[in-house]
Amino acid sequence: MSLPLTEIEIFLDFTASELSISQNSISLETRFRDIPTWSSLNALIYISRINEETNVLITSGDLSEIDNLGEIYQLIKERKHGHN
Amino acid sequence: MAITKHRGIKIQGIVNVIPELSEDNLKLTIIDENERQKLVNHTGIRYRRISKLPVKNLFSRGIKEAMEITGWTIDDIDILICVTQTTELSIPSVACQLHGDFNFNQQTICYDINSGCSGYVYGLHTIASLLSTINSKNPRALLCCGDVSTHLLSSDDTSTQPIFSDAISVTAIEFNQNDDTITARFNLETIGKGQSAIYTEINAQNKKIMKLNGIDVFAYSVKYVPQNIKALIETAQTPDELPENYIFHQANKLINDAIVRKLNLNIDRVPQTLSLYGNTASASIPITLCTCLNEIKNWVLLSGFGVGFSVASALIKLPDFVPHKTIEI
Structure with a gap:
């Protein structure tokens, strides 16, 4: 556990790196299902990396209720601060 | 919370039966070629085994080998439990089919447990619980567990195809009535x-x-x-x-x-x-x-x-x- 993913720039940098895309191509408004590299495998790796860095768990139910990276960022922020 | 403790239980032999036929995730065509190495790195899975035989046949081979490595005979077995979710026939149980094939004793307790990835531990717990109730000096049990599940996978499913694999294992377990020490705890x-x-x-x-x-x-x-x-x-x-x-x-x-x-x-x-x-x-x-x-x-x-x-x-x-x-x- 190390990366402070509750900081927007670091979160976007991390997301771009984990999904093998350029950081310039994404923002908090980006719909994650529209990211070309988003697949069942990459989504699982991404969720497991978020857990590794922050201890936050995100389920498929969580993802089904949200659309964009900003909402994933918000989930991390809320759960990191004990609202899991 | 079901935390239990058991005395006198001993694992006396394990036989694994693994299909020779394997598939390589680096050659899995439903995954983009550029993604295959990443898949292997993150899942840890390079090869998967494919059985052309039903799970009962694999259990049968495992039982024969288990008798050899333990020196036990079929007449020694008081309990036969099969843990599987992929029986070819749903009726009768695989345990009863094997009972008939091997001619186990009429008194042998014999049934299946429908359980998957946690099934080995559930099977051990069931056997540990049952063995201590049997009125003989050193009752013995066989735990057969495993699945032939690859035929249940959709050929284009990138979630299941790279993961699941066929194999079984047979564990021989004995109970010593004179041993008062705790040898197993379960949660x-x-x-x-x-x-x-x-x-x-x-x-x-x-x-x-x-x-x-x-x-x-x-x-x-x-x-x-x-x-x-x-x-x-x-x-x-x-x-x-x-x-x-x-x-x-x-x-x-x-x-x-x-x-x-x-x-x-x-x-x-x-x-x-x-x-x-x-x-x-x-x-x-x-x-x-x-x-x-x-x-x-x-x-x-x-x-x-x-x-x-x-x-x-x-x-x-x-x-x-x-x-x-x-x-x-």
């Missing part, structure tokens, strides 16, 4: 709200197929397995009972590594067999245990987790020597 739990993480459904072609929600299996495993293991280890009475080795169900590397991190374990104490054999459901614990049986001299932690969602861990004291064998057919 069995079910989180039924996770039932949709792994399930079967009937597809448009009226074929039963297995579905996997990888993100939820990850979430349930990481949330519930470490706490299940911690609660069990807290029941250890002496430092001697603390496990040196941890044998986990071989789910995939992402999940298993996350559990290792949560428990802060030394990875050298957590053997893995994912690369060679894939996820073999309830056979994965005994298959992995056999890779380090010669080094383990005392207590070992076994933990199975998955379909259900079911979590089951055991602290087991192993005898100094456990005959074991892994065969490919």
